[in-house]
Amino acid sequence: MARTDNLQVAQDNWIGCLTYQSTATKIPDATELQSLARQARARNRSVGVTGMLLFEEGRFLQTLEGPPEGLEAIWSSVARDQRHSEIEVLSKHMAPARLFTGWDMFLSSNVSRIPDPVGGQFDLPPAVAEHVRKAVQMSLDGDDIGLNALMAALAEQGWTSDAVLSLLIEPAARALGDAWLADDCTELDLTIAISMLQMAGHAVRYETAPQGIRSSRYSILLATAPGEPHMLGTALLADQFTDAGWQVEMAFPDTEEALLNQLGAQKPDAVDIGLSDALFRQQSLDRLRSAVEHSRLVPANHPTVVSVGGRLFAEAAATAASVGADHARMTVAGASIRMAELVRKSRRENSRRGR
Structure with missing residues (x-):
């Protein structure tokens, strides 16, 4: 695991910020995640570092912030931790103020339900x-x-x-x-x-994607679920995937047939089908399951990675398996990188099968 360069102080009293993602070497249960968070809190508090740790489908996404010397000490420990591998630094910069003031380490995961921050079910700064x-x-x-x-x-x-x-x-x-x-x-x-x-x-600008993704020219169809009027997640994904160098097409189909027609015409490497980010839409699961099942049959001899999203998946009320998808995103954040990993995996598997 490669160490990052020492963080340099850009201005007096500014703090260092570092965000990375990694893969768990062993999937932790809820108790193990809570233990990990407790250890991180004690360690971070000792050097003035705050941050957030997300865990989803075997992947960690963590942001750390604090004095450069304290952050460097924490990063040294994180980089040696045997509980994860494939560490990739997504962002490293200096900032004039903390984002996670009051959190020595906030943990969010899909092992248990993610509460609503405005409703007060967990303590937001x-x-x-x-x-x-x-x-x-x-x-x-x-x-x-x-x-x-x-x-x-x-x-x-x-x-x-x-x-x-x-x-x-x-x-x-x-x-x-x-x-x-x-x-x-x-x-x-x-x-x-x-x-x-x-x-x-649309004002959000995304960090530069790794060169491997930008040069791959992966293609994706970003679609709302058939008949879904809320398109927030789909629109945000379009900006992110475009900035990451993907070939992006969008669809807002009224029917499953319309979605399948666009899939057949485009033959993308991946498709993301989004439900509402505001409402749960439990009643839409059967229709979404049908759309996912039939979408796999359309691009003949061109396997497509299928992702689903929306509040129903963000709060762990439903899973990818429940609708037959390859991935259920809990957040739009980092989606382009996660989908690139899934497309690469799909290509390797299909290559081994001789397709």
Whole structure:
């Protein structure tokens, strides 16, 4: 595992920020994850480092932030840890302020249900929770200027694209869905507010993808589930995959037949089919299962990796296996890298079979 270069202080009182992803060498259970988090909290607290650790389908995504010397000490330990491998640094930079103030290490995983941050089911740092509340209110008010200003301010504070997506936009979408379920807004209000988040999300710029992905020219069809009116996740994915160098096509089909027709015409390496990021849509599972099953039959002699997404999967209420997909994304963040891994794996397997 390669060490990163020593972090350099860009300005007095700025802090170092490092985000990486890796693969678990052994899938931990809920107890083991909690133990890992407790150890990390004690270690991080001793050197003034804060951060967040996500675990999904055998993969870790972690952001660490703090004084450069403390961060370097933590990174040295992380790089030697035998509980994970295939470590890839996604971002390394300096920032004027912490994103995770108050979290010596927050753990989120799909081993247990991910709570809604606005509903108060787990403790968000007050500043982050306040940003989410502001985004929700601005979206309901149609305040595009305010939303864009919030995005710009967070970028200046050092928020990465993944942080904006997973800690602001996606939680705000879920909070809007809860507001509709509680009759605090109308269906029209919800639809307009989701559109506001979607437009604000276009301001998010993604880090440069690894050269291997950019040179591969993978192709993907990003589609909403047949008949799904909410397209927030699909739109955010389009920006991310385009910035990562993928060939991107989009579809907003009214029917399964329309989706299958586009799949047959494009023959992509991957397809992502998204449900609402605001509402659970349990009633859509049977139709989604049918769409996934039939999508595998359309691109003859061209196996396609199938991903699904939406709130129903983000909060672990459903899994990839429940609809026959290869992957269920819990967040838009990092999706292009995860899908590239799955496409590479699919190509290797098909090559061994002589296809």
